[in-house]
Amino acid sequence: MTNWLPFELHCHTFHSDGKQSLAELASAAKDLGLCGVALTDHNTMTGLLDRDSVVANTGVEIIPGLEWTTFFGHMLTLGITEYVDWRNLSPFHIHRGIEAVHKQGGLVGIAHPFRVGSPMCTGCFWEFEVSDWKQVDYIEVWSGLFPSIRRNNIRAFDMWTDLLNKGYRIAATCGRDWHVSDPVTEPISVTYLGIREGYQDLVSAALNALRRGAVAISMGPLPMMSVRSFGGHTAELGDVVEWNMSEHAPVIQIAIDFSAREGLWNLPDQLMKMRLMSNKGELASLELSSEQPHAEYKLDAAGISWVRAELFGTFCGTHTRIGFTNAIYFEEVD
Known part of the structure; x- marks a missing residue:
């Protein structure tokens, strides 16, 4: 039997540009009915230092990760245990970084590929050359609050559809790009992962669900x-x-x-x-x-x-x- 559990897979704390601690993030996630979040601070994993105590105190699972924040695009990396350096990656060599993440058993996903880029958001618009889409595990096709009405998300959704039509079996997720725990009035979307019964570790089960495309999205x-x-x-x-x-x-x-x-x-x-x-x-x-x-x-x-x-x-x-x-x-x- 498969249980569909709600997650948020794109979050930040004050260890990068967020305005919340990991404990505040997890507490807010619990109030929103989420079973887990992925901590994807920009280019750092230091926010995970008190992960075990936060999980124990809130019951909200924390998936380790980080967001590569480069000049040519932002890539989410989930399930890694050690920092993977991206600074030697040119627009034509993203696969070097992807390979390093996969060697750790992690997953990579393209974040908000069509969000407005420089100078408003350095690197937010995806410009890396992907030579093998089979190596990309997922695409964040919905980003931000009330994502279905955002024009950049419509482009990302169409990009995902085009890849499916070309024969690539690639997953799609949503990501709030969560920086602040304050209440919001706009709707949020949630990534539901198909967790199979009998799992021993929720992080591994969540990553396996995403890896096999057992994913649904809803506001x-x-x-x-x-x-x-x-x-x-x-x-x-x-x-x-x-x-x-x-x-x-x-x-x-x-x-x-x-x-x-x-x-x-x-x-x-x-x-x-x-x-x-x-x-x-x-x-x-x-x-x-x-x-x-x-x-x-x-x-x-x-x-x-x-x-x-x-x-x-x-x-x-x-x-x-x-x-x-x-x-x-x-x-x-x-």
């Missing part, structure tokens, strides 16, 4: 998707469905979990639409509500390489994408 209720294929096998987010023409068509199962962080977001009673998107464009748009939160769709899988679900509705007075799932992939076999 409110949680959109979910699975695929039931011939023989009753069920594939979850990030999984690969193997099928052939002689079998029954796979069935996409979608749902909205209204209990996810319940009470921490507001949503008017309404019919919402779950759009099933793929490399062939939109496959279907199904209506769901709190009274009818489940639906199924029989998929003609011919020519399909990936499918994801996107939840649309009225949120904070705006008709917008409220959340989305990562992809489930398809391979035709003989």
